[in-house]
Amino acid sequence: MKTKAYAAMSAGSPLVPFTFDRRDVGDHDVALKISYSGICHSDIHQVAEEWGPSIFPMVPGHEIAGIVSSVGSKVTNFKIGDAIGVGVFIDSCRVCDNCTTGLQQYCVKGMIGTYNGLESDGETVAMGGYSDLFVINEDYALHIPANLDLKGVAPLLCAGITLYSPIKRWNVSPGMHVAVMGLGGLGHMGVKFAVAMGAHVTVLSHSPGKEADAFAMGAHSFVATNNPDNFKSIQKSFDLILNTISAEVAIDDYLKLLKLDGTLVVVGIPGEPYKINVRNLLSGRRSIAGSMIGGLPEIQEMLDFCGKHNILSEVEVVSADYINEAYVRTVASDVKYRFVIDASTI
Ligand code: NAP
Ligand code: ZN
Ligand code: ZN
Numbered sequence: 001m002k003t004k005a006y007a008a009m010s011a012g013s014p015l016v017p018f019t020f021d022r023r024d025v026g027d028h029d030v031a032l033k034i035s036y037s038g039i040c041h042s043d044i045h046q047v048a049e050e051w052g053p054s055i056f057p058m059v060p061g062h063e064i065a066g067i068v069s070s071v072g073s074k075v076t077n078f079k080i081g082d083a084i085g086v087g088v089f090i091d092s093c094r095v096c097d098n099c100t101t102g103l104q105q106y107c108v109k110g111m112i113g114t115y116n117g118l119e120s121d122g123e124t125v126a127m128g129g130y131s132d133l134f135v136i137n138e139d140y141a142l143h144i145p146a147n148l149d150l151k152g153v154a155p156l157l158c159a160g161i162t163l164y165s166p167i168k169r170w171n172v173s174p175g176m177h178v179a180v181m182g183l184g185g186l187g188h189m190g191v192k193f194a195v196a197m198g199a200h201v202t203v204l205s206h207s208p209g210k211e212a213d214a215f216a217m218g219a220h221s222f223v224a225t226n227n228p229d230n231f232k233s234i235q236k237s238f239d240l241i242l243n244t245i246s247a248e249v250a251i252d253d254y255l256k257l258l259k260l261d262g263t264l265v266v267v268g269i270p271g272e273p274y275k276i277n278v279r280n281l282l283s284g285r286r287s288i289a290g291s292m293i294g295g296l297p298e299i300q301e302m303l304d305f306c307g308k309h310n311i312l313s314e315v316e317v318v319s320a321d322y323i324n325e326a327y328v329r330t331v332a333s334d335v336k337y338r339f340v341i342d343a344s345t346i
Helices: 041-047 150-157 159-169 185-196 208-216 228-234 251-255 296-309 320-331
Strands: 002-008 015-021 029-038 064-071 083-086 089-091 133-137 177-181 200-205 221-224 238-243 258-266 287-290 316-318 339-342
Touching: 015 320, 029 083, 029 150, 041 320, 064 133, 064 150, 083 150, 089 133, 150 159, 150 185, 150 296, 150 339, 159 185, 159 238, 159 296, 177 185, 185 200, 185 238, 200 208, 208 221, 221 228, 238 251, 251 258, 316 320, 320 339
Parallel strands: 177 200, 177 238, 200 221, 238 258, 258 287, 316 339
Antiparallel strands: 002 015, 029 064, 029 133, 029 339, 064 083
C-alpha cells in the first residue's frame, strides 16, 4: 500500500517527505488512516543516534491515533470506522512468560518496535507513524474510547502509558507525595494521572515559566530546579519521584528528596549513564527503579481510564512541514506539552 511519510534519511538529518509501500492487509491485520501522530523525545534521540546506531531511512512515530479503513478476513476485534491506537510496539514473541502475562514491552526476545527495527518477518524495516496510513496485526492495536478527541489521545499511546504504568505499579493513591521531574510530554501526563489517583503532586522543573500550566493541570506545588536553593526546603519529602527528564541530571540531588523507603523511578532515557552516590540510597533505604511503557492490557486500561475521567494530553497540533522545528523546540524544553502532527498534512 503506497504510504506517504516524513523520514530522516541519515543520522541527525532533517526529516523530509518520503514514500514507501506498506504490506497489504493480511487476514489478521487492520489498516488505519492516521489522524494524528505524536512527536516523542524518543523519536528525536533515535534520529540523532543518541542511543546507538539507527536504521535509515527512518520514519519515526509511535503515538498513533486513527480510524480503521479496512480489516482482514479473520479480524474479529475491529471494524471499519473504529477509532484505533498504535503505540511503541507492533508485535512480540507472544509465548514467553512476559508476553503471556500481558507485559509484551518486556518480551524476553525483545518487543518488535513500531520503527527503527525489523518487523516480525525479520526482514521488513518497520516504519512508524509520521505517515498517512498504517497496517498492524489486530492483536497489537488498541481501542480508543469514542468520547475522546484523537489529537489529545495520540500521545497517550507512549507518553501516557509510560507514566500510568509506574503510577499503578507504585500504588499512587491519596495521601502520597509524588514529584514529577520535567514537565514535558511524559511529565505532564504524570501530573494528570497522579492527580487523578488523589496524590499530592509536585512538579520539579527547570523552566519557571511552566508554573501556571502545572497548577492548571492539577499540580499542588511547583519547584524551579534551576535555583539550587529551592532543593533545601524539599529534602526527604516524597514517597515517589518520577524522572521524565530527557537529559543527564545530577540524580543525587533528587535522591535526597525521597523520604524513608521512597523510590525514584526513571523513565527518561538520556544517552549517557547516570552516576549515583550509593550513600544516598543507603541513608533512607531508598530505591532507584526503571519502567518502560506498558503492556497491551495496561494500555487499554489506561485509555479506558482516560475515557472515563476525560483525560487527554495537552497538544500543539502542527503540520508535517513543521516537524524539524518541533524537534528543535522540544530539545529546548519549549513544548506545551506535546507536538502532534496532523497526518492530513503529510
Ligand atoms: P520532552 O517532552 O522533551 O520532556 C522532557 C522534559 O525534561 C523537558 O520538557 C524539560 O522539562 C526537562 N528537561 C529537558 N532537558 C533538561 C535539562 N537539561 N535539565 C533539566 N531538565 C530538562 O520529552 P518526553 O517525550 O517527555 O520524553 C522524556 C524522556 O523519556 C526522553 O528521554 C524519552 O526518550 C524517554 N521516554 C521513555 C519511555 C519509557 O518507556 N521509559 C517512553 C517514552 C519516552 P522542564 O522544562 O519542566 O524542566
Ligand atoms: Zn515515545
Ligand atoms: Zn515474548
